[in-house]
Amino acid sequence: MAASHWLVKSEPNTYSYADLERDGRTVWDGVRNNAAALHLKSMQEGDEVLFYHSQEGLAVVGVAKVIRTAFPDASDPSGRFVAVEIAPVRPLKRPVTLAEMKAEPALSGMVMLRQGRLSVSPVSDAEWAAILKMAGG
DNA sequence: GCCAACGTTGGC
DNA sequence: GCCAACGTTGGC
Numbered sequence: 001m002a003a004s005h006w007l008v009k010s011e012p013n014t015y016s017y018a019d020l021e022r023d024g025r026t027v028w029d030g031v032r033n034n035a036a037a038l039h040l041k042s043m044q045e046g047d048e049v050l051f052y053h054s055q056e057g058l059a060v061v062g063v064a065k066v067i068r069t070a071f072p073d074a075s076d077p078s079g080r081f082v083a084v085e086i087a088p089v090r091p092l093k094r095p096v097t098l099a100e101m102k103a104e105p106a107l108s109g110m111v112m113l114r115q116g117r118l119s120v121s122p123v124s125d126a127e128w129a130a131i132l133k134m135a136g137g
Numbered sequence: 138g139c140c141a142a143c144g145t146t147g148g149c
Numbered sequence: 150g151c152c153a154a155c156g157t158t159g160g161c
Contacts, residue, residue, distance in 0.1 A: 147152100
């Protein structure tokens with residue numbers, strides 16, 4: 001199966017892209033939504049992930065990659081949900097804001113825009129390319 | 138701070 | 150198994 005692209009949201013007050021760079025890697029846990037959990041389970045090692053700041057910033061700020069595929073989320077007592085591990089790849093040259101993404105026709109079908117509350121969502125190759133282009137290459 | 142979207146829970 | 154009530158997320 002070919003590598004896929006994803007987008008994850010994080011409130012920078014809680015965990016920012018700078019925190020990920022500082023830590024070098026982190027366990028992406030705490031997801032308590034079935035649709036998001038399915039996406040986590042589909043992630044493969046090496047898949048690249050857009051890191052989006054919600055609440056504050058409202059922009060994609062960096063690229064991360066999956067370094068460990070889904071495993072049981074130790075913070076979930078029910079045992080239903082999973083976590084992955086991600087590591088930073090590089091910050092975007094220029095953050096791509098939500099407003100810019102909404103205004104970009106190439107992104108009109110993006111899952112993240114259509115389903116605002118979803119914390120983990122797939123990104124198509126075309127969407128991925130468009131966002132990196134908007135970020136300055 | 139408010140509100141819309143939407144997932145989850147619980148009564149029936 | 151349906152559906153109303155409730156809780157959470159996240160944009161504005």
